[in-house]
Every structure is written in C-alpha cells, then in structure tokens.
Amino acid sequence: MIELQGAGYSYGGAGLLAGLDLGLAQGSFHFLTGPSGAGKTTLLKLCYGDLKPTSGQVLLDGRDTRSLERDGLARMRRRIGVVHQDCQFIDHLSIRENVALPLMVAGRDVAAEAVNLAQLLGWVGLAPRADALPPQLSGGERQRAALARAIIMDPEVIIADEPTGNIDWEMSQRLLTLLAELNRMGKTVLVATHDLALIRAAKSQVSARVLRLANGVLSSGAEL
Amino acid sequence: MLDAALGDRQADRVVPPTGHTVWLTVLTATAMAFLAVFALALALATGRLADRWADSLAQAATIRVSAPPEQADAQVDALQAILAATPGVAESRVLDQSEQAALLEPWLGADLPLDTLPLPRLVEVIGTDDLDVEGLRQRLAAEVPGATYDDHTRWRQPLVRAADRLRALGWIALTLIAGTLAAMVTLAAQAALSANSQVIRVLRLVGARDAYVARAFTRRFTLRAAAGALIGTTLGGLAIAFLPQADPAGGFLTGLSFAGAAWLLLPLIPLFAGAVAFLATRRAALSALARFE
Numbered sequence: 201m202i203e204l205q206g207a208g209y210s211y212g213g214a215g216l217l218a219g220l221d222l223g224l225a226q227g228s229f230h231f232l233t234g235p236s237g238a239g240k241t242t243l244l245k246l247c248y249g250d251l252k253p254t255s256g257q258v259l260l261d262g263r264d265t266r267s268l269e270r271d272g273l274a275r276m277r278r279r280i281g282v283v284h285q286d287c288q289f290i291d292h293l294s295i296r297e298n299v300a301l302p303l304m305v306a307g308r309d310v311a312a313e314a315v316n317l318a319q320l321l322g323w324v325g326l327a328p329r330a331d332a333l334p335p336q337l338s339g340g341e342r343q344r345a346a347l348a349r350a351i352i353m354d355p356e357v358i359i360a361d362e363p364t365g366n367i368d369w370e371m372s373q374r375l376l377t378l379l380a381e382l383n384r385m386g387k388t389v390l391v392a393t394h395d396l397a398l399i400r401a402a403k404s405q406v407s408a409r410v411l412r413l414a415n416g417v418l419s420s421g422a423e424l
Numbered sequence: 425m426l427d428a429a430l431g432d433r434q435a436d437r438v439v440p441p442t443g444h445t446v447w448l449t450v451l452t453a454t455a456m457a458f459l460a461v462f463a464l465a466l467a468l469a470t471g472r473l474a475d476r477w478a479d480s481l482a483q484a485a486t487i488r489v490s491a492p493p494e495q496a497d498a499q500v501d502a503l504q505a506i507l508a509a510t511p512g513v514a515e516s517r518v519l520d521q522s523e524q525a526a527l528l529e530p531w532l533g534a535d536l537p538l539d540t541l542p543l544p545r546l547v548e549v550i551g552t553d554d555l556d557v558e559g560l561r562q563r564l565a566a567e568v569p570g571a572t573y574d575d576h577t578r579w580r581q582p583l584v585r586a587a588d589r590l591r592a593l594g595w596i597a598l599t600l601i602a603g604t605l606a607a608m609v610t611l612a613a614q615a616a617l618s619a620n621s622q623v624i625r626v627l628r629l630v631g632a633r634d635a636y637v638a639r640a641f642t643r644r645f646t647l648r649a650a651a652g653a654l655i656g657t658t659l660g661g662l663a664i665a666f667l668p669q670a671d672p673a674g675g676f677l678t679g680l681s682f683a684g685a686a687w688l689l690l691p692l693i694p695l696f697a698g699a700v701a702f703l704a705t706r707r708a709a710l711s712a713l714a715r716f717e
Contacts (some may be wrong), residue, residue, distance in 0.1 A: 250629070250717050270634055273717070277631035288626045292440040304438075305632035349630065 201226065201357050201388060202247050202280070206256030208416075209242055216242055219256065220418050222411070224357065224390060229383045229406045231399050232392040234413035240392040241285060243413060244361050247390065248280050249273045278306050281350030283360035287342045289334035296321065296330040299349045306353065317352070324348045324378065340371035347378060357388040364398055372398055380405040438627065439620055439640045445612060446648060452608045453652025453701070454659075457693050460601045461660025462680075464689060467594025469680050474587035477580055484576050485551065490544040491570035500545050503568050507547070510563075512555030519546040544570075605649065605697060606704045613645055613708040621712075628716045638709035642702050649701030653694040661690050 201224060208218035216239045224230065224247075232240050245251040246258050249265045258265045260276050268276065289298045300310050300317055310317070321327045324344040334342060343363050350358055360379065364372035376398060383389045383406050393399065402408055412419045487507075491499045500518060507516045519527075524543060551557075557575065564571045617624070627637050664681055682689070 248629075252717070270713075274628070274631050274633040277629065282629065284629070288622075288629055290438065290623050290626050293437070297437070301438075301626070302630040305627055305630055305636050307636075353631070 201261055202390075203259040203262075204246065204253075204256070205259065207246055207253040207258050208255035209239070209246060209251060210254050215416065217246075217413075217416050222418060224388050226356070226388055227383070227386050229380075229389045229402075229408040230391070231402070231408055231410045232390060232413060233394060233396070233399065233410060236394060238413045239416065240394075240413055241361055243418075244282075244359055244390070244392055247359055248277060248282050278302060278353050279355050279357070281353065281355035281358045283343065283346045283350045283358070283363050285361040285365060287334070287346040289342070289345070291334050294331050294333060295326060295337065295345050298334060299345060299352055302349060302353045320348050320352060325374070338367075340367035340375075343367055343371070343375060344378070347375065351382060351387075355387070357390070358382055360389070360391045362393055363391065364393060364395055369397075373401065376402055377405065436640060436643050439616070439623060439644070442616060442619065445615065446644075449609065449612045449645060449648040449701075450652035450655075452612075453605060453649040453697050454656035456601050456605045456608075457653035457656025457697055458660040458663075459656075460598060460653075460693050461657055461664060461690065463594050463597035463601060464693075465664055465680050465682060467591050467598065468682060468686050468689075470587045470590035470594060472683060474584050474591060477587065478584050485549045485557075486574045486576070487547040487549060487564070488544045488572045488574055489547065489568065489570045490572070493542070495570070496545055499568050499570050500547065503547060503564070503571055506560075506563055506567060507549065510555070510560055512552050513549060514552050515548075515550040517548050519548060602696070602700055606700050609645055609649055609701045609704040610708050613641060613705040614712070616641060616645075617708060617712040621715075624713065625716050628713070634710060634713050637713055638706050641709045642705045645705040646698045646702040650694045650698030653697030657690050657693040661687075 204220045204222040207220045209216055234240055246253055252266045303310050303313055321330050324347060326345055363375050379389055489499050507513050561573050624637055
C-alpha cells in the first residue's frame, strides 16, 4: 500500500531526508524511532501525501503521490487512517462529530453508521465524552478520539505520529493495546515514537519491526 | 447548480458560524440589489423611450403654412391635394384650432385669443419609407409658397442618441454592481477562508475532496447574498412602484418604472446575486485550497 523508493525531502534547500527505501507489507507493524528533529513526522507526512517527496518517489497503492490528482489523494486518504501528533480536530464540533468526520466528507450516511460509531467510541472508552468539544478533553482522551477517527473508515493502514507524546504511561499502554488489536485484525500499522519503553512494552503484544531514522538515513532495526 | 451551491446542512456545520460578518454580506447584497433595481429600471425605461421616439417619430413630419389669413385656407387645400397625390404619404391631417391652442398653452397660458394671433397652419404628415422628401419640398416650393416641410429627424436624432446613451449607462451600472457584489463576496469569503484554515486543513486530512470543502463555504455565502438581494430587490421594487406619477409627457424620469412583463425581471436579481456569490466564493475557496495538500 505504501512504498518509498529513494524518497527524499528537503525544506527550502536544506536536505532532511534522502534516499529512503521502505515498503510496508500488509498486516505489518512498524515502529519508527529516532532523535527528535530527525524527520519522523516528515517521513510520515510523505506516507499520507501531506508532503510530496522532493527526490525519489512515494507510491500509494502503486501510484506516485506527485502525479496523483487532488481528488485521488482525497480518496487515498480514506484508506489510510492517521493519528496526527496534534490530533487536528475541528474545535467547534463535538467529539462524536469529529470522529464521524471522515464518513461525512466521504458522503456516507452518518446516521446509518450510528451503531458503528457508538461501538467505536465505546471501544476507545470515550462513550461518556462523545458530546464534549475537543478542547474540553484531556491529552489521552484526545489521542484516543484521534485514533477512533483514524479507523472509522476501516482503513488498510494506520499511521500514528507520537500517539503517546503527552499522555501518561497507563494511557500509552491502552493506546498501544488498541493499535495491537487493530494489527491483529490485519491492519498495517506504522507508529512514530521516541518512547523506547513503549516499544519494549509492545514486544509482548505484537511482532513489530523497528525502523530507526537518524541523520536522514533509515536503518532497519531488530524485529521484536 | 442549486444543489451544488447549497450542499447539505451537515457540511455547513463544519464551518463555524461567524458573528457580525454575516450581516455585512447580507447588507452589501441588499444595497447592491436595491441599486440594481434602479439601474435596471433606468436601462429599460430609456430603452422604451428611445424605441418610442425612434418609432413614432421616424416617419412623422410637420408642414407649416404661413400665409395671410385670406389665402391660408386655399393654400392648405392646395397642400392637401398635393399630399394626396404624393406616393409615400400614409396620412395627413390638419391640426385644428384647439390642438394648436393646446400646443401653445404651456408657453402662453390658457386663455389664448387665437383668432387675434397670426398663427401658421400646421399639417401633420405620416410618411412611409418611399416618401421622396426632397421631391415634395420642391413641389411645395413651386406650388404652395407659404409651406415649409419640417422633418422631425433633426431634433429627434439627439434625443434618441441621448436615450441610447442613458440605456448604455444603465447596463454599465448593472455590470458594475454585479462586479462590486462579486468583489465584496470574494473579500468576505477570503476572510472566512483564512479564519477557518484549520478547518480546511482537517477536512483535507480526513479525505475531503476540494469540492466538498468549497461547498461548505459556498452554501452560506450563496444563501446570504441571495437573501440580502431579495430584501434589496423588494425594497427597490416598492420604491419604484410608489414613485409619484408626474406629467406623463414630462421626460424620461417619470417613466422610470417597469412596464408589464418587465416586473418579472426583478426576481432574477436575487437569483443572479446568488449565482455571482456562488462563483466568487467557489473561486476564492478553490484558490485557498491550493495551499493545502
């Protein structure tokens, strides 16, 4: 589904990433780690088409993101669920509406999926908070809401950028468990994190590969 | 297009409501529609006026017979005989004393002792296209020395030109009004778009197509502009309908109105304003979207 072939990205001349090769096999679980500022977020953005590579190419479902037209990219994003580092909610809509947003913009009948939506909110433990607005939620609740939104379209791939960045250990564990469950259901998962404890904790739940990004180079780490 | 413009209410919820700027768009559309009613009335009324002058006066002429009173009747008879024999004269008619008095009344007052004034006799001639004006002039000069053929074209032409110019100004005013509305809506839409850049970014990130994002904005601006224009058009229409009726012969200003079916043009103003707002907002939205992948 997602494949990087010699992909590189430079912000205004200063090269950040270069010559990255990566293929995410279906059903795989990858951790992306590395020092902050190494370009983890940039690499993830390349994976969901928010950035286009300045060298090499990124293929989504076999199609080069640079030649993908805007509507095609929109449709592709419905198949890739993303948990953004800063969640990216619409603040005047309730959590329920924010989670249902991908359904809404895809033209699906939200009312018809009300049961699914309620189940999903229950699964991430947000049923009692469904009518709250995003700014009223704690960091952990926001991250779980973001995860619910990422998977509501039943995507093939789930990408999470520092999903445990500003939440406590217990909540990180819950989130990791949710991601592991999704992986067991056959979803491809890519999680960027600098939290090595989290990676170690994942060991017992999934078989994951660790990718290390440092100095613009991606090295394949040990399999957990 | 209506569907595309209005979209669904659900999509509309995605963009937060924006307090008083809503009313600026409505107010602008109201004002522009109000002005558009008058510009349209001007264009149509001067158009009618120009057509009327051009039509009714195109073939009309007056022959003036200035002769001593004792010869006047004989000359008028001779003139009528000539006119009757001239090809291209559709109709000729001698104006009687009361008609002449009516013509002079605005200048000389009502109680005019016409018999004491040495007035020329007037004959109105309606010609067709085959009327040979030059030939008629020469015959008159030879046979009815007191007669002068007075073609109306001379004074008609500048009036028709002026009316045509006014009509053009009316249409230019309408175009400017539409352009101003488009500009105002574009500015309002751009303000809304930049205030909501986070919403646009999120929508794109969760897989919204450009058309969906644009619709979330076009819906409200189209409705606001159309609603404002409806108010403005209603007010303008009422103002025109209740314009004081002055002397029907008194120039074009009193003719500033809609004749019959022309009233049906008024409902087009809100529709047109809605369409202008839709296109302006859509354009602004699509260009704003280019900043987001």
